[in-house]
Amino acid sequence: MVYGARRYERASAGVVTVLSLLAVGLVTMIISLTAQAAVGAARAQGAADAAALGAVLAGEDEAIALARVNGARLVAYETRGSCVEVLVAIGRSQARARAAASDADEGYAC
Numbered sequence: 001m002v003y004g005a006r007r008y009e010r011a012s013a014g015v016v017t018v019l020s021l022l023a024v025g026l027v028t029m030i031i032s033l034t035a036q037a038a039v040g041a042a043r044a045q046g047a048a049d050a051a052a053l054g055a056v057l058a059g060e061d062e063a064i065a066l067a068r069v070n071g072a073r074l075v076a077y078e079t080r081g082s083c084v085e086v087l088v089a090i091g092r093s094q095a096r097a098r099a100a101a102s103d104a105d106e107g108y109a110c
Contacts, residue, residue, distance in 0.1 A: 040093035047072035048088045048097035055084040056099045083110040
């Protein structure tokens, strides 16, 4: 074997190592962004559920207050009979929830 050929093979290990570290960093970043989006969606859904239940019990002002307590803002509020539907947003995540006042005669009204 020629001495010069071995020297090039040694340098390729460094290139492979750097490329492997870059790939691991990229995968870690993708997982982190996906996890952040999932957490944001879950937080928005919890805030929407609380706001909808509060709206059924006490009206739109309570829905706004409960959304704010959960770190969200009320984007839309709609009532249809005893049914209330709300849309809340936390950052870029939005969630919709619906709730109805419980009447023993009617069942679920929405």
